[in-house]
Amino acid sequence: MIEELYTPQQMDLGRRARELAETVMRPVAAKYDAEQTYPWEVQRAIQEAGLSGVWIPEEYGGLGGGVLDLCIVVEEFSRACGGMGVGFAVNALGSFPILIGGTEEQKERWLPPIAAGDKLIAFGLSEKEAGSDAASMKTRAVRDGDVFVLNGEKKWNTNGAVASFNTVFAVTQPDRGARGISGLVVEEGMPGYRVGKHEDKLGIRCVPVVEIHFEDCRVPAENLLGGVEGRGFKHAMITLDRARPGVAAQAVGLAQGALDLAMEYTHGRQQFGQSVSSFQGVQWMFADMATQIEAARQLVHTAARTIDAGAKNITKVSAMCKLMATDVAMKVTTDCVQLFGGYGYCKDYPIEKFMRDAKITQIYEGTNQIQRLVIARNLLREAASTGS
Ligand SMILES: Cc1cc2nc3c(=O)[nH]c(=O)nc-3n(C[C@H](O)[C@H](O)[C@H](O)COP(=O)(O)OP(=O)(O)OC[C@H]3O[C@@H](n4cnc5c(N)ncnc54)[C@H](O)[C@@H]3O)c2cc1C
Known part of the structure; x- marks a missing residue:
């Protein structure tokens, strides 16, 4: 820095x-x-x-x-x-x-x-049949006096098995589409709240990603976010705008960590009587990787600063930083495995984990195809509004 x-x-x-x-x-x-x-x-x-x-x-x-x-x-x-x-x-x-x-x-x-770190919280938007198209979710919350009765299931709930709170999005007004979705904070231990299948994942294996089942789960109406129905999807989308730079920062960290390891390894590894890092072909890879990482980091920090400054439209820059940083992370971590040669392919060395961990950054909080859609939609809207 x-x-x-x-x-x-x-x-x-x-x-x-x-x-x-x-x-x-x-x-x-x-x-x-x-x-x-x-x-x-x-x-x-x-x-x-x-x-x-x-x-x-x-x-x-x-x-x-x-x-x-x-x-x-x-x-x-x-x-x-x-x-x-x-x-x-x-x-x-x-x-x-x-x-x-x-x-x-x-x-x-x-x-x-x-x-304080006393409690952890998860985010329950995605479902088995509702990923990129999150608004097509089926989990239903029906008001019954001073509670909402929640039925359905969430998929891919990161930290769901260890979190005390879970911000869950559910349909409260089925005839209103995305405007009928509400956010509820569901607390661990509420009757009818059950942690299901633990996913066996390629990477980020130390965090539990689980299914959450709601079976007539009675959530106090006071847990309805904002106290008003129908605002959940909007809140979820604003949340993703604010959170995507965090995924992008994860990607930058993975890329930087992989590059650090590859430089150290190739410095110590001798082939043809000299260290592998002394070959110009390898040094050019380092230069390209470091440049791509720094470009990604600066775009992440620009997006974060734009959000922190209270800018109105943060969607495009947030999607851009997530797209760029996560693609850089996948390329850099793959190239770093390459620089370890055969040893890079084995778990005796830490580098393959970086490549496995990097892959998910291109998928969650909106796949990179979805980021491209978001960016393009915003570009076209801007062009239409300026008449260009
Ligand atoms: C390990 C892990 C942790 C996760 N953590 C959470 C979490 O904590 N909370 C949560 O709510 N969700 C979480 N997710 C869910 C994640 O956000 C979704 O997996 C992601 O949004 C994609 O949804 P999907 O898996 O249903 O894929 P699909 O939506 O079925 O997409 C399949 C493929 O089609 C492509 N595609 C879909 N629509 C289009 C389109 N219009 N144009 C072009 N291509 C398209 C996608 O890019 C993808 O390549 C997690 C997922 C994983 C794997």
Whole structure:
């Protein structure tokens, strides 16, 4: 990070996050990847380091940072372990709808324990048959006096098995399409809330991604976000605009972490009587990768700054940074495996995990095809409005 471009708090966050990533996360990354279990010791270390609520305003116990602060921390964590990076970032994804659409009472109730790291929160939008087309969801919430009766299931719920709160989107007014979707905070232990299948994943294996089943789950009406029905889908889309730079930061961290490892490995690896890093063909790969990573990082930080500045239209730049950074991460991590030769293909070395972890960044929070659609739609709208 170039010191002149960031606040002292951001520089400090970056240093603290890197130290935690190097001393706590990196040493156990392979173990939790192999076991596919949630790293509670890492969660506790994040909590003890006071980094849990970076993006949460100070009045709710957070550090009062913006999306840029969040991205700085997520990049550093992901440089050591992509799974631990997203395990942290998903708390922002789950809590953004509360910040965006919650009442004051709801913010005071749910945000402080998340900021303190005492509770985790997940985000339940996707379903088996409703991924890219999230508005076609089937999970239904029917008002019955002072509760909503929730029935249906969510798929791909990251951290769902370890989170105390889950921001769930459900249809409350079926005749209104996307305008009939509402957000509800469902709490672990509510009768009728059940964690189902755990996915056996290619990467980010230390975070549980699960199905969540609702069987006549009675959720108090006071848990309806904002206290008004029909605003959920809008809140979910604004949330994704704010959260996508976090995925992009995860991707930048993975790419940077892979490049660091490849440079170190090729420096030590001798072929033809010299270190592999001394070959010009390899050095040009380093130069290209470092340039692509820096370009991605700067686009991520521009998007984050645009959001933090309160700009009205953040959708395009948010999608652009997610698209670019995640494609860079996939290319860079694949090239870094290449630079390890045959050893790169085996689990004795940490590099193949970076490639496995990188793949999901092109898929979740909207696939990169969907990001292209979003960008193109915004470009055409802008062109129409300026008459060009
Ligand atoms: C590990 C993991 C964690 C996840 N975590 C969460 C989470 O915490 N919360 C949550 O709500 N969701 C989560 N998701 C869901 C994720 O956001 C979806 O998987 C993603 O949006 C794609 O939906 P889908 O899998 O149903 O694919 P589909 O929508 O079925 O898409 C299949 C393919 O078709 C392409 N496609 C679809 N529509 C178009 C189009 N109009 N034009 C061009 N191509 C198109 C897609 O890009 C993709 O390549 C997670 C997913 C995974 C795998």
